[in-house]
Amino acid sequence: MTPAAPTKAARTRRILLVDDNPDFTVAVKDYLLAQRDPTWIVHTADNYIEALDCLKVNTVDLVVTDIKMPVMDGLQLLTLLKRSRPSLPIVVLTSVVTPENRAYALQNGAALILDKMEVASNFSCIHAALEATAEAPAPGFKGMLREVGLTELIQMECLSRKSSTLEIKGPNASGRIYISDGSIIHAEIESLVGEKALAKLLGLKGGEFHLTPFKMPSRQTIDGQWEGLLMEAAQSLDEESVQKTAEATEPAAPPPSRAGRHVEEIVVCASANDILYQWQAPQAERRGRLLDWLWLQSATVGKLLPGLGRADRFEIAEPQARVVCLLQAERKVFVRLSIAPQPE
Amino acid sequence: MEDDPFQAWLDKTAKCSGVLACGVRETNQVTNVKSYHESFPEARLKEVMQKITETAFNLRQSQLGGSRLQWVFEHGRIHTARRVDGAVAMLAVNNDSSVVAAIEELLMEFLRLERFTPDAPPSGF
Numbered sequence: 001m002t003p004a005a006p007t008k009a010a011r012t013r014r015i016l017l018v019d020d021n022p023d024f025t026v027a028v029k030d031y032l033l034a035q036r037d038p039t040w041i042v043h044t045a046d047n048y049i050e051a052l053d054c055l056k057v058n059t060v061d062l063v064v065t066d067i068k069m070p071v072m073d074g075l076q077l078l079t080l081l082k083r084s085r086p087s088l089p090i091v092v093l094t095s096v097v098t099p100e101n102r103a104y105a106l107q108n109g110a111a112l113i114l115d116k117m118e119v120a121s122n123f124s125c126i127h128a129a130l131e132a133t134a135e136a137p138a139p140g141f142k143g144m145l146r147e148v149g150l151t152e153l154i155q156m157e158c159l160s161r162k163s164s165t166l167e168i169k170g171p172n173a174s175g176r177i178y179i180s181d182g183s184i185i186h187a188e189i190e191s192l193v194g195e196k197a198l199a200k201l202l203g204l205k206g207g208e209f210h211l212t213p214f215k216m217p218s219r220q221t222i223d224g225q226w227e228g229l230l231m232e233a234a235q236s237l238d239e240e241s242v243q244k245t246a247e248a249t250e251p252a253a254p255p256p257s258r259a260g261r262h263v264e265e266i267v268v269c270a271s272a273n274d275i276l277y278q279w280q281a282p283q284a285e286r287r288g289r290l291l292d293w294l295w296l297q298s299a300t301v302g303k304l305l306p307g308l309g310r311a312d313r314f315e316i317a318e319p320q321a322r323v324v325c326l327l328q329a330e331r332k333v334f335v336r337l338s339i340a341p342q343p344e
Numbered sequence: 345m346e347d348d349p350f351q352a353w354l355d356k357t358a359k360c361s362g363v364l365a366c367g368v369r370e371t372n373q374v375t376n377v378k379s380y381h382e383s384f385p386e387a388r389l390k391e392v393m394q395k396i397t398e399t400a401f402n403l404r405q406s407q408l409g410g411s412r413l414q415w416v417f418e419h420g421r422i423h424t425a426r427r428v429d430g431a432v433a434m435l436a437v438n439n440d441s442s443v444v445a446a447i448e449e450l451l452m453e454f455l456r457l458e459r460f461t462p463d464a465p466p467s468g469f
Contacts, residue, residue, distance in 0.1 A: 290406055297399055302417065304392050305436065307364070307383030309418025318409040336408075 014041045018051045019066040048072040067094040082109040158226040163214035170204040186217040194221035228263035265336040291332035349457045362443030371430040425451040
């Protein structure tokens with residue numbers, strides 16, 4: 001791990017190359033330095049231990065990792081680094097670009113996948129690619145969070161079937177959400193636990209969060225489909241607002257109860273042709289088409305009335321049913337709930 | 345049209361501080377809108393009412409109902425309520441949670457309005 005120092009204090013960027021083939025890393029390093037000297041500072045590591053050691057003492061703008069390495073391969077390293085440094089761009093460089101590798105790398109946050117054979121025969125291709133990646137704005141959820149951002153983060157963890165602990169610090173309270181193998185199993189904030197704690201955490205208007213490696217909680221208080229839980233939490237917040245306002249004004253009809261609600265159908269998709277998850281949804285593709293269409297309608301309404309900002313979700317309320325659709329370009333969720341009639 | 349309950353309802357929405365714009369589309373497809381904010385021009389509100397009508401129709405085609413819809417955006421919400429006679433009301437509101445109950449009351453009032461359903465507009469001269 002020998003960094004090559006820049007010759008002047010220009011706008012420097014640090015890149016870490018991780019590959020067990022030193023001939024290759026040296027060749028890439030020499031090429032990058034020749035191209036971008038003095039703006040690139042290039043570190044190299046032969047394995048994951050050297051890579052982690054390097055990251056402990058250096059602030060790196062970009063990591064480029066090979067896949068095939070002993071003990072911990074590049075895809076495992078990618079997953080590990082993305083947990084602790086979600087905003088760090090990571091490029092996967094491999095001589096074996098299989099659909100499985102590509103899908104796994106992209107799903108786990110790789111910014112780019114480069115074919116090692118192409119890079120070795122034409123180093124100029126890596127230059128433009130790395131330049132663009134290093135220049136790209138940091139993705140993800142760095143900084144202040146909003147309700148939507150936190151929900152999206154949990155969705156991504158669950159969809160990727162990851163295990164992690166989400167530590168959340170709000171203005172007046174802090175709590176944790178435990179995700180095990182893609183399922184929310186526990187949430188806690190102050191004296192609250194379970195779904196109530198989850199709803200309160202998702203309702204925090206600002207604060208900080210850290211995604212840390214999963215630790216088994218002392219107990220499991222949540223057992224349900226995560227999509228339904230997120231929907232329930234969102235609706236619970238709305239109902240809480242109604243209740244608080246009603247209490248502050250005059251004695252009115254009691255707020256709608258959450259009792260008797262059952263999730264009947266769930267569809268998660270990127271588009272109608274790309275269903276990521278379905279549960280009791282025989283018409284999943286049709287729901288996907290509806291979500292695509294609703295998303296386009298939302299975009300049109302948002303353009304007509306730009307003061308509204310970006311569309312977040314769409315809700316349908318019927319006396320004995322409710323549908324909630326989360327609308328995002330890359331991820332759309334359809335949840336249908338039935339509501340049992342309440343006794344008079 | 346002072347005795348038109350829909351028009352009276354539209355006028356009443358001005359008293360609710362969270363309402364940015366509103367509209368009613370009657371069964372004869374006549375659409376009336378009111379804007380209380382410069383970023384919600386009335387010409388565009390009529391287009392939004394058309395989008396809402398299309399959306400509600402599509403949802404009914406999918407057997408998902410659509411008597412009450414809510415579109416949640418980053419800085420505001422659009423609420424719609426559809427009466428049994430087919431007339432649809434729209435309220436564009438800000439995200440201030442303190443107005444939620446008032447918005448709900450306005451929509452319930454729209455659903456309860458008693459009104460003779462007008463005939464379709466005459467065609468020709």
